[in-house]
Amino acid sequence: MPVMGVVKFQHFFRTAAGLHVHRNDLERYTEFIDDKIYNLFVVAKASAKANGRDVIEPWDLPITAGLQHSIHLFEKLDEKIELQPLLDQLTARPPLDLAIAQETEHRLPLIAGGLSVALAQTFAAIAPRAEHPGTAEWSKVFEIFHLIL
DSSP states (O other): OOHHHHHHHHHHHHHHHSOOOOTTHHHHHHHHHHHHHHHHHHHHHHHHHHTTOSEEOGGGSOOOHHHHHHHHHHHHHHHHHOOHHHHHHHOOOOOOSSEEOHHHHHHHHHHHHHHHHHHHHHHHHHOTTOSSOOHHHHHHHHHHHHHHO
């Protein structure tokens, strides 16, 4: 990731939850986003197929009320940070045997942004005094998200 991208991500985590993440944490972050986007698409693929479609539409993605709220928070934060263009480059498109509708593709950076807000706020919830999440906190947060997404 370019240095400017690292700085924006660090700024995002400080703004979203008062966290100071290190450059090497961004690799964990990218893996997290890729994994969660993939999980959402596994369910979306099943939904599209169950409805007799070979294209994944936005409504196929299992966006919960909590994730939708985090997406809205991201949109407000992103006005200041302008992170969405970087998320657009980073958000992996999972290999599927179904096509992805253009509108669904367009929403991916926003969904990644919502997941990012939820991730940052989960760190703040499990370790409210920790400014620098360590390996233990990352593992715990990943475990929580694995259970719910």
